[in-house]
Amino acid sequence: MQKATITSIQKFDRFTEIIQRAFSVTDDADLAEWYSFEEAQRSLDSKKATAFKATLNKDLVIGVVHAQPESFIFGREGRNKLQITNIGVLPQYQRRGVGGKLLGAVEKVARQKQIPKVIVHTNPDDRRAVGFYLKYGYKPVGIIEDYYYRGPAQFFLKFL
Numbered sequence: 035m036q037k038a039t040i041t042s043i044q045k046f047d048r049f050t051e052i053i054q055r056a057f058s059v060t061d062d063a064d065l066a067e068w069y070s071f072e073e074a075q076r077s078l079d080s081k082k083a084t085a086f087k088a089t090l091n092k093d094l095v096i097g098v099v100h101a102q103p104e105s106f107i108f109g110r111e112g113r114n115k116l117q118i119t120n121i122g123v124l125p126q127y128q129r130r131g132v133g134g135k136l137l138g139a140v141e142k143v144a145r146q147k148q149i150p151k152v153i154v155h156t157n158p159d160d161r162r163a164v165g166f167y168l169k170y171g172y173k174p175v176g177i178i179e180d181y182y183y184r185g186p187a188q189f190f191l192k193f194l
């Protein structure tokens with residue numbers, strides 16, 4: 035496969051569709067229950083968040099990621115963790131390093147903004163997502179039972 039190019043995005047033109055297609059083959063395909071694309075777009079509009087797309091041949095979007103400081107309400111504590119809210123790669127392009135490149139772009143932004151940690155949580159039964167974060171140096175830091183409306187969440191931290 036040709037190398038994917040990673041670029042920053044300000045508008046969610048293809049984001050929603052890519053995430054929906056990435057999750058369509060998972061147990062978490064009910065995105066409307068746990069993700070607001072409208073809020074994510076608002077976070078980009080307010081410049082608080084960051085998002086990237088991975089493209090092939092300039093305009094074929096095959097993956098996306100969105101991240102934002104965990105919370106501004108918690109002052110330094112909330113600003114010091116960049117939280118990945120969503121990441122997805124189209125099923126036919128997975129396991130070729132595209133997800134890793136998207137994570138790398140988020141981590142670069144964190145370093146530039148002197149944010150020391152990246153945090154993400156996911157379903158601990160999702161072997162693919164868990165394997166993915168472990169592969170890229172994310173440390174499993176705990177499972178919270180009943181965190182999600184239908185089960186536990188596993189938290190991962192990467193110290194940059």
Ligand SMILES: CC(C)(COP(=O)(O)OP(=O)(O)OC[C@H]1O[C@@H](n2cnc3c(N)ncnc32)[C@H](O)[C@@H]1OP(=O)(O)O)[C@@H](O)C(=O)NCCC(=O)NCCS
Pocket residue numbers: 056057060120121122123124127128129130131132133134135154155156160161162163164165166167169
């Ligand atoms: C998670 C996701 C973004 C990874 O994208 P990707 O482009 O495949 O990522 P990479 O190619 O950089 O890394 C793949 C790694 O993930 C892990 N992985 C992938 N599929 C796996 C599986 N079935 N079982 C265990 N680990 C798996 C492996 O560590 C793999 O590395 P390897 O191919 O060298 O073994 C992609 O699988 C996806 O979109 N999944 C659906 C949406 C999702 O679950 N998002 C994350 C939820 S928080």
